[in-house]
Amino acid sequence: MAGATGLVGRAVLARLLADKRYSAVHCVGRRAPAQHDLKLAVHLTDSFNEFTVPPPVDDVFIALGTTIKTAGSRAAFRAVDFDAVLAVARAGRIAGATRLGLVSAMGADAHSAIFYSRVKGEAEEALLHLGFPTLVVVRPSVLAGERESLGQPPRAGEKIAIGLSRLFGGLIPANYQAISADKVARTLVEEVATRQGHHVILSGEMQRHEAR
Template identity: 60%
Template sequence: MTSARSPASHGRAVLLAGVTGLVGREIFAGLLADPGVSAIHLLTRRPFHHEDPRVHPRLVDFAALPSLPPVDEVYLALGTTIKVAGSQAAFRAVDFDANLAVARAARAVGAQRLGLVSAMGADARSGVFYSRVKGELEEALAPLGYAGLVIARPSMLAGDRESLGQPVRGGERLALKVTQALRPLIPANYRSIQAKDVAAALLRAVPTASGRVVLLSGAMQGA
């Protein structure tokens, strides 16, 4: 296995998959603001440009990833919906297969720590397809040998999807309004959560993580 560069002497080299998503965008912003990050490698399905010399975008086919540069940590923020994907199989290809492929490839070039955007209710034995796939991914990451594995399980995400060119989900918009109105009455883990709070929680936990850490939605509120 290729060894990653030493964070202490060179700064952290980071890999991010899913920069165009709600949480991925916020993770990227946090990495840009971190002076301890020396390189940000982005894996994308669409062209992405940024002027910061630390940013290195790469267009990839997640089903056939190329060799990756050595990195210290990796953030997985790839995700879709069955409606957008078109089928359960297409959904699984993104939320499970693509994320797992990146995790394996990053570990092969020395990544020691990984942060995953999962979901509340993730359970490999769930009768709900969405929750089952999320849980299966969490379990598949466990034996890869990361020194630190941080799993964020947010509830309903709040954020500006329109600015990302993502379809606005009518049901989600209504649900967010309802949960905001009833917020004091809703248990913390079930309240909607800002994407930036999920990103902040991961960015704080991943660089020094040891073992498996699960961040529940309530604990990430206001992170």
């Protein structure tokens, strides 16, 4: 798994560690996650293009993501949300993984005029060519969760969207209501374990998703 120190990634990792279907979880990243567990192996790296995970690997989960503001430039944003995503997926495939779960974003579209959405969509399309028999992509809307505990500054846009969802939830389409990081993580882990083929799951469907 990559991206375990982020809002959704932290929730995904917690579910993987608690899931009896997994005997070992390998985490790759620049920083170690806060969680500690006997079945967790952490691989620290400064470059996602230069790491290898010892096989066998069954599933890959990618929750990497940043913002253009945080990254500092469009090129730096793309280096995370496209280049690093593809590097992790390739490494997992080489190690034998047959199932891949990706946290993308609502509006992801390789042909979008919006740079953020276009990069997200291009990453989704590129993953299709890696040969994973199962590829599950979740596209959450604005995320609800505590970023302060991750050492991340709160995002003004998220606070506004969360407030609007609470006030006018019934009037806002489900796909664009704020969604908890835990709901996204729960959906991704369960769908990767039970689906075959390529599936894109929108935020509204995740709002209704029940644990199996």
